[in-house]
Amino acid sequence: MAINIAKIPSPSYVLEEKLLRRNLELLNRVQNESGAQIILALKGFSMYATFPMVYKYLSGATASSLNEARLIVEEMGCLAHTYCPAYKPVEFADMMRYSSHITFNSLNQWNQFKPQIEKHRRKISCGLRINPQYAEVSTDMYNPCIPGSRLGITRDLLGEKLPEGIEGLHSHTLCENDSYTLERTLVHIEEKFGDLLHQIKWLNLGGGHLMTREGYDHAHLIKQIKRLRETYHIEVILEPGSAIGWQTGYLVSTVLDIVDAQGIDVAILDVSFAAHMPDTLEMPYKPRIWGATDAVEGKPTYRMGGMTCLAGDFMGDYSFDQPLKIGDTVVFDDMIHYTMVKTTTFNGVGLPSIGIWKENDEFELLKKFGFRTYKDRI
Numbered sequence: 001m002a003i004n005i006a007k008i009p010s011p012s013y014v015l016e017e018k019l020l021r022r023n024l025e026l027l028n029r030v031q032n033e034s035g036a037q038i039i040l041a042l043k044g045f046s047m048y049a050t051f052p053m054v055y056k057y058l059s060g061a062t063a064s065s066l067n068e069a070r071l072i073v074e075e076m077g078c079l080a081h082t083y084c085p086a087y088k089p090v091e092f093a094d095m096m097r098y099s100s101h102i103t104f105n106s107l108n109q110w111n112q113f114k115p116q117i118e119k120h121r122r123k124i125s126c127g128l129r130i131n132p133q134y135a136e137v138s139t140d141m142y143n144p145c146i147p148g149s150r151l152g153i154t155r156d157l158l159g160e161k162l163p164e165g166i167e168g169l170h171s172h173t174l175c176e177n178d179s180y181t182l183e184r185t186l187v188h189i190e191e192k193f194g195d196l197l198h199q200i201k202w203l204n205l206g207g208g209h210l211m212t213r214e215g216y217d218h219a220h221l222i223k224q225i226k227r228l229r230e231t232y233h234i235e236v237i238l239e240p241g242s243a244i245g246w247q248t249g250y251l252v253s254t255v256l257d258i259v260d261a262q263g264i265d266v267a268i269l270d271v272s273f274a275a276h277m278p279d280t281l282e283m284p285y286k287p288r289i290w291g292a293t294d295a296v297e298g299k300p301t302y303r304m305g306g307m308t309c310l311a312g313d314f315m316g317d318y319s320f321d322q323p324l325k326i327g328d329t330v331v332f333d334d335m336i337h338y339t340m341v342k343t344t345t346f347n348g349v350g351l352p353s354i355g356i357w358k359e360n361d362e363f364e365l366l367k368k369f370g371f372r373t374y375k376d377r378i
């Protein structure tokens with residue numbers, strides 16, 4: 001049965017449980033066939049009401065902050081794989097408590113925290129993030145290999161032998177990429193770091209593997225992973241975020257007003273691109289709206305206006321079969337990954353509610369936000 005938008009309060013992010021399960025089943029198949037561990041990157045998707053389901057299929061989760069690590073322990077019931085650009089001394093004891101694996105971004109940080117790791121009552125497997133200086137990411141904002149990137153250690157800074165106590169390497173250079181980009185990236189990783197791959201137990205190939213996008217060549221990915229496992233006798237870990245939440249839900253909004261802006265019809269919505277869909281402005285990209293197309297001459301056409309006072313908080317233009325009216329529902333597609341985790345209350349605008357369209361075709365409202373949320377942040 002199709003999701004019934006009339007049952008969903010506006011504005012809301014709504015995830016379809018059956019679509020999430022479909023993604024997880026696919027990722028689990030890749031895990032089983034490749035022998036890799038796939039873990040969820042919370043930075044892209046951390047709707048923790050779904051964590052029990054996620055953990056039925058995936059091998060755990062990865063954190064990039066103390067809060068994410070704690071959420072993994074509390075809501076997924078496992079220890080986190082943790083990587084942060086830098087760890088704070090005051091937080092490090094808790095980081096160790098919440099983590100099974102900790103990856104360091106520099107040799108300085110490793111040397112600083114190594115004594116604590118060695119004294120910890122439970123063994124923590126430690127790794128270093130490397131920078132292979134090769135990425136196929138067109139937006140610099142999302143490219144960890146831009147010149148001067150602070151993310152990862154370049155080969156010239158590492159000797160011929162990994163420091164004592166380091167068991168893994170971590171490379172994250174993909175962003176919504178396919179397995180062929182991974183293959184080309186591996187050429188650079190193996191060229192620069194190949195000798196070190198023989199010294200490790202695990203290689204974490206980061207996120208950006210968009211395995212749930214239509215057309216992704218899973219057999220090719222599986223081949224890459226098997227080759228790595230067999231050549232170097234290592235565990236391979238993938239930590240996608242986007243791929244888990246990809247195409248699993250929507251942002252439901254309502255038209256509050258329609259204004260004639262010097263000849264352009266602008267529908268002002270109860271959501272904001274800047275506050276609720278920030279990637280649309282950052283990446284940037286034009287999100288799909290149900291029942292709308294790009295502008296078509298002769299059809300009712302609107303620019304979508306966000307509810308903040310930011311001049312650039314709009315997206316255009318969209319054509320509909322019928323003219324829009326105040327009170328109409330506008331549904332933005334694929335608004336689950338990198339949305340809820342990035343919202344702000346800029347301008348004091350409220351946050352959309354969060355809900356799940358369950359597999360039994362009922363809507364469950366999980367979260368509603370109010371003045372307290374806004375006030376707590378400032």
Ligand SMILES: Cc1ncc(COP(=O)(O)O)c(C=O)c1O
Pocket residue numbers: 041043044083172174175176206207208209239240241242243
């Ligand atoms: C270190 C690391 N791992 C994993 C991810 C998740 O990437 P994605 O959501 O593109 O799969 C990111 C995203 O920026 C990241 O920085």
